[in-house]
Every structure is written in C-alpha cells, then in structure tokens.
Amino acid sequence: MTKPAPKDWILGISPYVPGKAAADDGRPLIKLSANENPLGTSPAARAALVAATADLATYPDPGAAKMREAIAAAHGLDPARVIYGTGSDELLHIAASAYAGPGDEILYVRYGFSVYDIAARRVGAIPVIAPDADYATDVDALLACVTDRTKVVFLANPNNPTGTMTPREDIARLHAALRPDILFVLDQAYAEYLDGDEDDGGMELAKSAANVLVTRTFSKIHGLAAERIGWGYASAEIIDALHRIRAPFNVTTAGQAAAIAAIRDSGWVDASRTHNRQWREWLAAEIAALSNHGLRAVPSKANFLLILFEGKLTAEAAMKGLWDEGYATRWLPGQGLPHGLRITIGTAEQVRAVAAKLRAMAEAA
Ligand code: PMP
16 A cells, blocks of 8 residues: 555545536526526525625634524524535435434435435445436335335435425325434425425424435525525434534535525525516426427426437537537536526526527427
8 A cells, every 4th residue: 555545435426516607618607507486595695695705714603593483483493403505415415424424325306406316325325216206206116115224215306307396195105114313404495486385394393303304505595505504404313413413614604694694585595486487487388389300398496497308419519509609508428417407596587598599409409
C-alpha cells in the first residue's frame, strides 16, 4: 500500500449530476433543469436573510430553535421532533448512515431520486431497485423486494424525476406491510405543490409511527435552493439518532432567518402553487396534442414534467434544440431514461416558448 485507498463501495458511486445553468461555452441558459421556483424567493424571506447577514462572525444557532418552532407552528408539529439539514439531501444521507451499513439493503423504486443510490453506496449498503408501474410506484413490486437485510426504504412523493404521486391509500398500505424495524423515508421535497386533498398522509404517519421519517425542503416552492435548508419529522428516537451524526451548525444563520420568513409567507407559497398548477396543466395539454408525434408527459403533481419521446424526435435532440433556444432542461440517460426529458415549470413566457419549440421540432422531425 503506497497511498490511501477509498473504500470499494465509494468508487462504485456515480457522482450526482446537477442540472446545468450555462452552456459549455459559458453562455447563460434559462434553467429549467433543477426544479427551482421560477417566481424566485419570497421578498420577506429575502429581507430576513439580508438582515441576518449583519453578524457573520458568530456561528449559527446549532439547535435552530426559532426555525424549528416556525416549522412546527406552520405544520402542527412538536418542535422537539423537527430535524434540519444542509438541504434535505443531508437528511437522506444521515438517515441511510444511521440505519444501514455494509451488506444491508436500501430499497427504492426505479426512477427514484438519484441521491438514494449515493446515500446507500456511501455507507456500503446495497441499493435494491424495485420495478415501477408505467413510471409510478408499484407497491406490491416494492414489497416483493423486501428481504431480511432491508433496512431503509426511500420513496419520494411526488417523485423526481417522474412527477408521479403515490396516493394516500398506497402509502398507508405500504407502511402497514413493511416490517416495523425498516425505516421508511418519505421524501416530500415537492409536497407543497399538492392541493390539500392530495396529501399523502405521510406527516400524520410520521407523528404516530415509530419507523417513518418525512423529509421536506426549502429549495423548491420556498425558492431558497441557494441556502441549502431541509427539514424532517419523525419519532423522538429517530430524531435523536440523526442529531448524533448531522454536521454541527448545518444550517446557516441567514438560512434559518430566511426559512422562518418563508414558511410564514403563505401568500408566496399559494401563488407559487397556483402558478405551477396552471402552467403544468397547460404544458401537459400541449404535449398531449403532440401525441401523434410520439410525445407524452408522465402525469405529474410536482413542479416539472417528465416528457417521453417515443416517435421520430428524440429526447436528446429535443434537449439540444431547447438548448439552442436558450433553455437548459434535464435529459436523463444516466437514470435509465434516454427517452425522457424533465422540464421544470417556468414562467408563463418560458413555458410557452418551450412548448412552441417542442411543437416545431416534433413537426419537423
Ligand atoms: N428529494 C428530491 C425528490 C429532490 O428532487 C431533491 C432536489 N433535487 C431533494 C430531495 C434534495 O433537495 P435539497 O437538498 O435541495 O433539499
């Protein structure tokens, strides 16, 4: 041995590929590749963030007490059972680390969020991928993949990159059928885009069940992706385990201040949800009108559409054409979707421009 060797399982990880913001030649692109809020950040959250930068020399509140209280007040939760992370990504990683290790299995559905694979491999666990049902969760297929070695199940609802929603009954059935010693991580990064009656019941489960962790983020509807703030809710025992391994001071002072103001600004959240629903449905209808050219959109409840290209126009060509028009979208060959392009719902003008370009390309192909 002449030099340090990373663990074999670390070298088995394919690094996370973020959505691009600029072309390879440095030309800026309108970014519809990372599911950010096209309306931006609540002005109240921005003002709170700026005010909080007055003191940069002091560490943030390590217990994020005020932020936990604001989150708990907004969702009717116990603040002592709110955990927070540097993005919800940190929570996914520490959940895997706390509950799985080498040789254990971590289970999720095909076309699940790509961080689950990294979170599993990072701790030497084996990622197990259950078959989907036309891009949506197949609860029975998922349950059929559970073994004695399964330690964690990850499920994003709505899911990224498909946008599909696993309904409340299925979540309840899945949870009821899982062994109680398996940690069920319900990743609700896009939950704020749902209407109240579409709620998957995950937060209610996290309140009462001993094996459910719900994760949320300020990166999506709250328009605070730059600040990297996520949070989660679970039993006191799970929260205790996660606190032991989260990074100290993992949410900045400015981030905590911004999050408090953002969660209180329900007007911004409502306007963002309404905008998203209107333009997601509009774009879905435009894609449906191109079905004779082999395009279809997977039914989405999130702030993006996964468009499948099953005719002459390929997803790769569509991605490049949109690129030339100044739009970055997410082509997903690395996730087993070479025929899929994920497009974030942008402003009205952006969505119209994307639809017009897709139509022109589909008709010319
Ligand atoms: N879960 C899902 C399903 C996501 O799509 C994302 C963001 N791409 C995350 C978690 C992580 O988001 P963040 O770390 O910004 O909270």
